[in-house]
Amino acid sequence: MHERPRTAPEVKDDGRAETADERADRNWSEVLQELRVLQTGTQILTGFLLALAFQPAFADLDDVERAFYLTLVVLAAISAIVALAPVAFHRTVFRHHAKPTVVAYGHAALITALATVSVLLVGVVAFVFLVVVGAAASWISGIALGILIAALWAAIPFALRRQETS
Numbered sequence: 270m271h272e273r274p275r276t277a278p279e280v281k282d283d284g285r286a287e288t289a290d291e292r293a294d295r296n297w298s299e300v301l302q303e304l305r306v307l308q309t310g311t312q313i314l315t316g317f318l319l320a321l322a323f324q325p326a327f328a329d330l331d332d333v334e335r336a337f338y339l340t341l342v343v344l345a346a347i348s349a350i351v352a353l354a355p356v357a358f359h360r361t362v363f364r365h366h367a368k369p370t371v372v373a374y375g376h377a378a379l380i381t382a383l384a385t386v387s388v389l390l391v392g393v394v395a396f397v398f399l400v401v402v403g404a405a406a407s408w409i410s411g412i413a414l415g416i417l418i419a420a421l422w423a424a425i426p427f428a429l430r431r432q433e434t435s
Contacts (some may be wrong), residue, residue, distance in 0.1 A: 293368040300355060300375035307352050307382055314386075314393055315345040330400070337396055344389045351409040387418045 287295065318341055321327055330338065355375035395411030404430060 288366055290368065293372055296372045297359075297368060297375065300372060300379060303379055304355060304375070308349070308378065309354055311345065311348045311382075311389075311409065314389060315349060316343075318345050318393065320343050326400075334396075335351055335401060337392070337399065339394060341389065341392045344385060344392060348382055348385040348389055351378055351385055354378045381424065387415075387422060390418065391415045 285292070318338070321338065353369065355378045358374050358378075359371050391411050391414045394414050395407045398410040399407035
């Protein structure tokens with residue numbers, strides 16, 4: 270059975286001379302570009318974490334540090350899975366005229382991936398500080414990095430967006 274092509278949902282006009290399908294294609298290209306950037310960072314962090322388990326000093330970790338490390342490994346895997354989800358979804362609905370849905374799904378997955386990667390970044394830095402310097406330095410570095418991420422990834426962009434729309 271042949272499905273009827275779906276039309277893209279109405280989107281606020283941003284002054285571009287493009288059809289809804291062209292906008293969906295452009296938005297999907299932007300999502301893919303952002304996925305590439307995010308995936309590279311996630312792969313580097315994941316590789317770093319996986320390599321740690323094979324270092325001689327890994328045997329010196331206590332139970333809390335091992336649990337922290339394993340939590341970070343799972344978080345790295347979740348981050349990679351979430352960041353790749355839009356690609357898997359796109360493959361599933363390929364040629365089903367669902368590009369606007371793919372773009373919306375990709376957007377949601379990217380926001381989720383950014384959230385998981387932010388926690389992963391804070392966790393990796395806090396873990397390194399915990400092992401190298403101690404618990405106090407771990408907390409300080411984790412909190413400082415969390416504040417920096419919140420400012421650069423959320424507060425400033427939202428403030429600038431609000432300024433643009435007013």
